[in-house]
Amino acid sequence: MADVRPGSPTAFEALVDDYDAARPSYPVALYDKLGDLGDCLELGAGTGIASEELATRCRSLVVTDLGPKMLARGLTKHAWPGVVCRAEALPFKGSSFDTVTGAQMWHWVDKPAGPIEARRVLREGGRLLLWWNESLADGQAWWDRQQDRLEAGNSRYRRGYRDVDYNAQLGQWFDTTPAEDIPWERTLGLDLYERWMRSKSYVQELDDVEAFIAASLADLREAFPDGQVVEPFVTRLWRFTAR
Ligand SMILES: C[S@@+](CC[C@H](N)C(=O)[O-])C[C@H]1O[C@@H](n2cnc3c(N)ncnc32)[C@H](O)[C@@H]1O
Incomplete structure (x- = not known):
């Protein structure tokens, strides 16, 4: 499947508070699979959800994002070097990093400019590591x-829109390995679930966001009468090695 973008990459700038409060993190088992990170560059770091754990596991970390507000939120909590830039135009010398990571962001990146930049800033044998959380609530x-409403209200949205064969997409620049899935689940109250829905760029593309939120919350109240939403996830990890 081709990469599709069901919202605007700059939408998150207006959604920082909801994003920071309600987005899911990633399981420790994911980080345990990343191996030696060395000097690490994080693309599309946003508010730093993955950065915190990466920082404890690498020699050095530089965080980047095209959104100054998203990046600034993470940098209010931590003193990592941060650079506002697009993944397609990185202001770093060639062969500067052992690892380039992208959590929940690579689908926003233009191809081939993004892969070419990632390859350029990586050292020989360096690795590009990409991962996404996907709900397993089908x-x-x-x-x-909820998914029916999104598909009906946003013509660019379809469930599974990030179900892309990244090995086919990146095999021209990198050696590939099969993607790996790490299952987990999280439980959160309805207030936070609502904020999570509002933090999604494709929800903000809907003609009537409030109607979507109200109907989705009504379904959640019915499914989870105690107000605690239990959602199963898988984190899908893709690993690429620079040739
Ligand atoms: C869904 S958020 C993921 C943020 C963070 N990595 C996380 O795991 O929560 C996507 C992020 O990618 C950024 N972004 C979108 N397109 C980008 C691009 N072409 N280059 C760099 N960052 C981009 C957005 O500003 C946003 O912060």
């Missing part, structure tokens, strides 16, 4: 109805 009525 078949649960509250989730299926």
Whole structure:
């Protein structure tokens, strides 16, 4: 499947508070699979959800994002070097990093400019590591109805839009390995679930965001009468080695 973008890459700038409060993190088992990170460059770091754990596991970390507000939120909490830039135009010398990472962001990156830049700033044998959280709630009525509403209200949205064969996409520049899935789940209250929905760029593209939120919350109340939403996830990790 081709990469599709069901929202605007700059939408997050207006959504920083909801993003920071309600987005899911990534399981420790994911980080344990990343290996030796050395000097690490994080692309599209946003508010720093992955940066915190990366910082404890690498020799050095530089965080980047095209959104100054997203990046600034992470940098209010931590003193990592941060640079506002696009992944397609990195202001770093060639062969500067052992690892380039992208959490929940590579689908926004233009190809081939993004892969060419990632390869350029990586040292020989360096690695590009990309991962995404995906909900595994297919078949649960509250989730299926939420997805139906999104597909009906945003012509660029379809469920599974990030179901892309990144090995095919990046095999020209990198050696590939099969993607790996790490299952996990999180439980959160309805208030936070609402903020999570509002933090999604494709929700903000809907004609009637409030109607979507109200209907989705009604389904969630029915499915989770105690107000605690239990959502199963998989974190899918893709690993690429620079040739
Ligand atoms: C869904 S958020 C992920 C943020 C963070 N990595 C995380 O795991 O929460 C996507 C981020 O990518 C950034 N972004 C979108 N397009 C980009 C691009 N072409 N280059 C760099 N960052 C980009 C957005 O500003 C946003 O902060």
